[in-house]
Amino acid sequence: MEYQLMILGTSDVHAHISLYDYFMESEQQTNGLIVAGSTIKSLRQQNSANDIATVVLDNGDILQGSLIADYAADKHPQPHPIINMMNAIGYDAMTLGNHEFNYGLDYLKETMSETDFPVVNCNVRTMDGSYLFPPYTIIDRTFNDGTTVKIGVTGVVPEQIMMWDDKWLENQVKVEDMYQAVQNCVPELKNKCDIVICLCHTGFDACQNNELGLENQVHLLTTIPDIDAIIFGHTHQLFPSDDVTADYIEDGRIHHVYAVQPASFASHLGKIELQLKRTAEGFEVVSGQTSVIELKNHSDIDDALVQLNSETHEAVLDYIQEKIGASSHYIDSFFSQVLPSTAVEVVARSGKKAYIDKYGMTANLISTSAPLKAGRDGVNDYVMIPPGDITLKDAISIYRFPNKLTAVQVTGAILKEWLEWSASAFNLYQDEYLLKDNQSVAGFPSYNMDIFYELDYVIDLHQPARYNHAGIQISDSERVGDITFEGHRIENDTIYTVLTNDYRANFTPFLRDQTAVTEDIDVRETVINYIKEEGADFKPVWPFRFTEEGLYRIKTSKHAQQVIDNYPAVTIEELEGHFIAVEVNTKERNE
Numbered sequence: 001m002e003y004q005l006m007i008l009g010t011s012d013v014h015a016h017i018s019l020y021d022y023f024m025e026s027e028q029q030t031n032g033l034i035v036a037g038s039t040i041k042s043l044r045q046q047n048s049a050n051d052i053a054t055v056v057l058d059n060g061d062i063l064q065g066s067l068i069a070d071y072a073a074d075k076h077p078q079p080h081p082i083i084n085m086m087n088a089i090g091y092d093a094m095t096l097g098n099h100e101f102n103y104g105l106d107y108l109k110e111t112m113s114e115t116d117f118p119v120v121n122c123n124v125r126t127m128d129g130s131y132l133f134p135p136y137t138i139i140d141r142t143f144n145d146g147t148t149v150k151i152g153v154t155g156v157v158p159e160q161i162m163m164w165d166d167k168w169l170e171n172q173v174k175v176e177d178m179y180q181a182v183q184n185c186v187p188e189l190k191n192k193c194d195i196v197i198c199l200c201h202t203g204f205d206a207c208q209n210n211e212l213g214l215e216n217q218v219h220l221l222t223t224i225p226d227i228d229a230i231i232f233g234h235t236h237q238l239f240p241s242d243d244v245t246a247d248y249i250e251d252g253r254i255h256h257v258y259a260v261q262p263a264s265f266a267s268h269l270g271k272i273e274l275q276l277k278r279t280a281e282g283f284e285v286v287s288g289q290t291s292v293i294e295l296k297n298h299s300d301i302d303d304a305l306v307q308l309n310s311e312t313h314e315a316v317l318d319y320i321q322e323k324i325g326a327s328s329h330y331i332d333s334f335f336s337q338v339l340p341s342t343a344v345e346v347v348a349r350s351g352k353k354a355y356i357d358k359y360g361m362t363a364n365l366i367s368t369s370a371p372l373k374a375g376r377d378g379v380n381d382y383v384m385i386p387p388g389d390i391t392l393k394d395a396i397s398i399y400r401f402p403n404k405l406t407a408v409q410v411t412g413a414i415l416k417e418w419l420e421w422s423a424s425a426f427n428l429y430q431d432e433y434l435l436k437d438n439q440s441v442a443g444f445p446s447y448n449m450d451i452f453y454e455l456d457y458v459i460d461l462h463q464p465a466r467y468n469h470a471g472i473q474i475s476d477s478e479r480v481g482d483i484t485f486e487g488h489r490i491e492n493d494t495i496y497t498v499l500t501n502d503y504r505a506n507f508t509p510f511l512r513d514q515t516a517v518t519e520d521i522d523v524r525e526t527v528i529n530y531i532k533e534e535g536a537d538f539k540p541v542w543p544f545r546f547t548e549e550g551l552y553r554i555k556t557s558k559h560a561q562q563v564i565d566n567y568p569a570v571t572i573e574e575l576e577g578h579f580i581a582v583e584v585n586t587k588e589r590n591e
Contacts, residue, residue, distance in 0.1 A: 002286060003143055004052040005151070007197060007272040008040055011233030012097065012264035013058065014065025015072065015082045018313050019306065022067045022320060023397055024380055030296040031267035033082065034309060037089035038302040039269055039295055044090070053141035055151055056090060059233045060097025060201040063111060066265075068312065070396055071319045073103050079114040081312040087116040088308050093137050095155025095199035096121045097234065102402050104168040105132075120199070123156045123181030125174050132173055136189050149276060149283045152189040155199035156181055158215045158234070163506035167404065167518060177212045178202060179220045182227070190226040194283035195274070198227050203235030204254070204261070205441045206246045207468075215470065216441060219246070222254040228285050229258045229272045235440040236264035236377060238292055243442065252290030260290050264377060269293040320393035325531035331385040331394075334560035335570060336371035337425065337435055337446055338552070338584050340540035343383035343398050344369045347523065348453045349538070350530030351405050351499045354521055364485070364496045366415075366454045368504075370422075372400060374446035376438045379557045379578035390531055399524040403501035409515040410498055412490040417466075417510045418450065418498070419457060419480040424465035425449040426479075434461075434552035434584070444469045450500070453543055455490075458482040460547040471508045542589050549587040555579045 016032045029035055040056055047054045062082050063069060072080050079087070086094070094117065100108055112119045112133070122135035136154040143149070156178040162169055169175075182198055190196055203216040210220060218232045237244070239261035240252045248255050252272075260270030274288040333343045347369035356362070373383050385394045410418065425444040427436055437443030448469065463477040483490045490496070501523050505516040553573065558580050564570060569588035573581040 001278065003147070003149065003276040003278065003283065005141070005149065005195065005274045005276055006043070006047055006052055006054050007057065007229055007231070007274070008043060008054065009057045009059060009231035009260060009262060009270035009272075010036055010266050011059035011201070011231060011262050011270070012061040012236055013082065013266045014061055014099070014264065015063065015069035016066050016265040017068055017081060017085055017309055019301065020313060021380060022316065022393060023384065029301065031265040033085045033089065033266050034301060034305045035295045035298070036266035036269055037085065037305050038300060039293065039298060040089055041302055042300070051144045053143065053149060055092050055139055055141065055197070057153065057197065057199060057231060058086065058091055058094035059199045059231045060095050060155070060157065061099045061233065062086075062094070062097070063108070064099040064102045064402060065400065067320055067393065067396060068316055071316045073107070073402070075315070075319070077312070077315070080111045081309070083111055083114045085305065085308060088305060091117045092139050093118050093120055093153045095119070095201060096124070096133065096157050097201040098157055098161045098164060101161050101165040101168060105172055120153055120155045121157060122154045122185040123159070123176040123178055125176070127171065127174065135185050138193050147278060149195065150193035151195045151197060152193035153197045153199065154182065154185050154189060155201065157201045159213060160215050160507065163512070164503055166506055167502065178217050179212060179224070182221055183224050186224055186226050195228050195276070195285065196226055198230045200230050200232040201234050202232060203237065203441050204232065204239065204244055218254060218259070222257040222259065227257050229274065231270055232259060232261045237261055237439065237441070238263050238268065240290055240292065252288075258288045258290050260292055262292050267295060269295060320391060320396070322392040323389050324392060324395060324528050325390040325535055327385065327387055327390055327536045329387055329537065330563050330566060331383060331536060332560070332563055333371055333373050333383040334556045334563065335554070335567060335584065336374055337449060338554060338586065339567065339569065339589055340542045341371065342536055342538070342540045343385070344371050344451060345453065345540045346530060346536055347399055347527055348451070348499070350526040351523060353530055353534070354405060354526040355407065355499055358519070362497055364494065365499070366452055366485070366496055367499045368450045368452050370448065370450045371446040373397065374438055375555070375557060375579070376440070376445055376447070379559065382557050382559065384559060390536060392528070395524060395528045395531065399527050401501070401503065401523070403503050403523045404518045405521040405523055405526060406500055406502045406505045406516055406518045408498045408500060408505050408511055409495055410511070411492060412494045412496065413492040414510060414514060415490060415496055415498065416480065416483065418508070419452065419483065420466040420478065421448070421471050421508070422450045423459045423479045424467040426459065426461055426465075428464065429461045429548060433554060435554050441469060450504070451543060453541065454485060455543050456482070456484045457544045458547055459544055462547070471510065545589070546586055551583050551585050553581055553583055555581055
């Protein structure tokens with residue numbers, strides 16, 4: 001007799017809950033835990049009627065990344081809105097994502113203590129060697145004939161959290177390599193259960209090698225024996241997908257493991273269906289299939305979940321309406337990787353002002369910012385602030401992360417490498433599109449493309465990229481030249497102070513050994529204060545040019561059509577789904 005087990009999973013929800021887009025100020029049913037939870041509850045009910053065991057899991061990154069998350073971190077409602085919702089949906093377990101650590105260990109422990117389900121992780125320990133959270137849990141599911149299958153669940157998070165959130169974690173926890181931790185944990189877990197599921201808050205990168213310590217390790221973790229299924233994430237992509245291929249991927253399995261990655265923001269639900277056979281030793285997997293369910297307009301909405309969120313929804317609406325300034329023009333990021341953008345430059349300006357206010361004018365001071373919202377997470381993932389009042393909501397849209405202002409001391413030689421990494425966001429001149437796909441692994445995420453506002457420099461796209469998306473050198477090419485600061489060429493041995501954020505200083509390989517001072521100043525607070533004091537009506541500038549200026553194609557949001565008249569250098573070419581292809585005349589960039 002065969003038995004059936006359905007594993008349902010979410011990942012990278014980032015506290016998206018409501019049937020409302022707070023940035024777009026409109027109703028929506030494309031993502032969020034109300035939409036996902038409605039589908040989960042419906043599937044669980046159907047499965048129960050058909051004697052199919054159901055397990056509901058989350059793969060981490062729930063506490064940061066939306067206006068609800070910012071509201072909760074500021075006001076501390078209890079229980080945390082997303083925990084309250086997950087409890088109501090009936091999650092069976094979750095693991096930690098890297099963003100769970102953004103607000104410190106006290107906040108993490110406080111929120112996780114509110115769950116009605118276990119939180120597991122097997123690679124983060126306290127300094128005395130104890131696990132920060134239990135390394136695994138075992139879930140029992142009993143079929144109609146009285147037999148019970150035991151399902152073991154463990155989880156891991158990238159050890160890079162020690163760099164990304166060192167201000168909270170240094171001398172507080174130790175993080176083991178994910179592969180080593182799972183390899184050590186799974187044999188013990190397998191001895192206690194029938195089926196092993198690994199919640200891997202890490203992405204898939206077929207270009208990676210097999211060394212330990214990698215941020216994205218799915219290709220390694222799936223080689224570990226006795227893992228039957230994984231839910232992975234972190235990179236906000238989909239699996240199974242035609243875009244994710246390797247010679248060891250077949251029929252929804254990576255190596256021998258059934259796997260799903262359900263994108264982000266609860267826009268998709270991962271589903272792994274396993275057919276089980278009972279043996280003398282317990283249950284074993286006979287076959288299976290994997291899929292991701294797109295939740296856009298997919299399910300009847302569960303009214304109980306809507307009502308549960310109603311108080312939070314109203315509180316967030318009130319929270320985000322605080323006025324901090326005004327603008328006479330539209331502030332957006334639709335073309336922010338190729339044209340001057342107030343939405344990007346205001347971050348650099350505000351950090352510089354905060355630093356000078358604290359220390360006075362500093363020699364060789366360079367401010368940076370990157371296009372944080374430029375479409376990685378969909379057509380609405382752009383800064384879109386109409387003329388008029390600027391509110392707290394808009395400041396969060398401009399700077400979404402809870403990062404700290406950081407001053408990094410670098411030589412001119414290191415500064416050159418930093419510029420080369422940012423220039424790696426571009427394709428070659430002859431390619432169809434100027435910009436690489438805005439993806440964490442398969443392209444080059446826009447949030448890693450720093451713009452250096454006190455410099456002038458030239459980029460030659462006849463040369464291949466020197467770095468990959470993660471700041472790892474992949475060639476000896478040189479794209480960036482003619483670099484000047486205040487009219488003088490930078491010198492290799494001269495020390496420059498570059499203003500950035502703690503994530504950048506800790507994440508970037510060639511910056512890790514540089515002297516960095518992280519201020520106790522939230523970058524977003526500098527943005528808020530700058531807009532309050534200076535406004536946002538400055539004319540943005542652009543510090544670099546290409547060796548061959550001209551017409552180049554990029555993709556951007558369909559919403560860019562509403563501001564296209566403000567960009568004489570841009571013409572719309574064609575619609576491509578929710579994105580549009582546009583042609584940018586870079587010769588007109590600063591005109």
